[in-house]
Amino acid sequence: MKMNITMKKITITILSCACIAATAVAGNNAFSGSDDSPGLPGKPLRTILSTVVRELLDFRHDTPLSAGQKSQIAAILETHRAEIHTQMEHARDARRAMLDAVNAAGASSPAATDAAAKIGDAARDRALLTARIGSEIKPLLTPEQQSRLQNAIKDVESTVDSVLAQ
Numbered sequence: 102m103k104m105n106i107t108m109k110k111i112t113i114t115i116l117s118c119a120c121i122a123a124t125a126v127a128g129n130n131a132f133s134g135s136d137d138s139p140g141l142p143g144k145p146l147r148t149i150l151s152t153v154v155r156e157l158l159d160f161r162h163d164t165p166l167s168a169g170q171k172s173q174i175a176a177i178l179e180t181h182r183a184e185i186h187t188q189m190e191h192a193r194d195a196r197r198a199m200l201d202a203v204n205a206a207g208a209s210s211p212a213a214t215d216a217a218a219k220i221g222d223a224a225r226d227r228a229l230l231t232a233r234i235g236s237e238i239k240p241l242l243t244p245e246q247q248s249r250l251q252n253a254i255k256d257v258e259s260t261v262d263s264v265l266a267q
Contacts (some may be wrong), residue, residue: 136177145264152260156253164249171243177237182232192223 166174180183199216206212239247 145267148264149257149261153257156256160249161251165247173241174238177241178236181234184230186225188227192220192227192231195219195223 195216199213199220202210202212202216242250
């Protein structure tokens with residue numbers, strides 16, 4: 102049971118990284134050309150996110166971790182548990198502050214601008230924490246596992262590029 106929870110944590114961590122990367126690259130361009138309605142997320146964003154999820158699930162299925170790798174990765178995640186929790190709280194608080202600022206003063210208000218900057222700070226902090234954790238986990242992967250991970254990332258990037266080219 103504990104190993105399944107560890108794999109879920111690993112998968113969620115990797116999924117978070119990939120989603121951050123995909124949405125950062127896609128930016129506002131992913132929201133144009135929607136099949137649903139003008140200006141709303143539609144097919145382009147769904148294509149990117151579904152590709153991220155598919156690649157991660159394929160990676161997890163095709164690249165199983167050994168029991169030793171799982172326990173080492175679990176130990177790394179455990180050492181960062183407090184940081185992860187704190188970062189998640191900061192991100193949640195920033196999102197709530199943004200909503201409150203927009204509701205109170207409008208989307209163009211200085212309060213909304215300040216709140217949006219805090220969301221950006223939280224995203225930056227999450228990306229840096231994810232990179233630090235990833236740099237600790239990467240040496241635990243075999244060269245083949247690292248190669249498969251790089252290929253999965255390239256496939257996601259290729260999908261983002263093709264969606265943005267439309």
